Amino acid sequence: MKKIILLFTILISQFAVSQFADPTANFFINGNVNLYKLKEYDTKVKGNPYLDEKFKTGEIIFGNGTKYNAQIRLNVSEQKFEIRNNQNKKASAIDIDQTVTIKIEDEIYKLFSFKFNKPENTIAILEEISKLESYGLYYFPQKKIEMPIKPNVSAPATGFTKPPSPKWVDNSVFLILNNNKSYIVPSSHKKMQALNLLDGKAYKKYRKANRLNLKNKESLKDFVTYLNSIQP
Numbered sequence: 001m002k003k004i005i006l007l008f009t010i011l012i013s014q015f016a017v018s019q020f021a022d023p024t025a026n027f028f029i030n031g032n033v034n035l036y037k038l039k040e041y042d043t044k045v046k047g048n049p050y051l052d053e054k055f056k057t058g059e060i061i062f063g064n065g066t067k068y069n070a071q072i073r074l075n076v077s078e079q080k081f082e083i084r085n086n087q088n089k090k091a092s093a094i095d096i097d098q099t100v101t102i103k104i105e106d107e108i109y110k111l112f113s114f115k116f117n118k119p120e121n122t123i124a125i126l127e128e129i130s131k132l133e134s135y136g137l138y139y140f141p142q143k144k145i146e147m148p149i150k151p152n153v154s155a156p157a158t159g160f161t162k163p164p165s166p167k168w169v170d171n172s173v174f175l176i177l178n179n180n181k182s183y184i185v186p187s188s189h190k191k192m193q194a195l196n197l198l199d200g201k202a203y204k205k206y207r208k209a210n211r212l213n214l215k216n217k218e219s220l221k222d223f224v225t226y227l228n229s230i231q232p
Helices: 002-021 189-194 200-210 217-229
Strands: 033-036 056-061 067-075 080-084 091-096 101-104 107-115 121-131 136-140 143-146 167-170 173-178 181-184
Touching: 067 101, 107 173, 107 181, 121 217, 136 217, 173 217, 189 200, 200 217
Parallel strands: none
Antiparallel strands: 033 091, 056 067, 056 101, 067 080, 080 091, 101 107, 107 121, 121 136, 136 173, 143 167, 173 181
């Protein structure tokens, strides 16, 4: 009788895990990943909390080298990846630790700890664009809900004025990391020069010769490669 009860318990447990953990039930075997139900959002808010709302082909790579293929997207607001399999399209949210790498098409994402606008370290998911000896280039995806500003003047008594809706705002930035210190890549060359990654004359010379574009990933990647090349 005890054997029958034990067997029944094991079967029920396996069924429950397969139902919840799908698309890749073996995540639990490898550890380093926790699964959650997808968070629901207010449909009245314009936009979405994702880096890209579409699921894309990707890989989850564990520290021991084990890899799993899945359809993946990044929920920037929750700092969680959402995954689904190709069979039933059932999706789950996952968080990762620093031993796990997520690859979405040609982009690499990891969990990092770094200084960012406050004394204590920030822990966040970054896209690893260029990791070199001294300086590295990363993309920090950020989104938050921005509430509309209420007008000071009341709406007229006659007629109807639809109030503005809240919306998701993209605050993503490129970061240059050096020994746990982060430099936010600004939108202007004047502010970029003020970071003193190069002295004034050297920066102007590089900018002019290479047509440095502070909003372009490849242009910034070349700049960071140059920074590393001139280190003693």
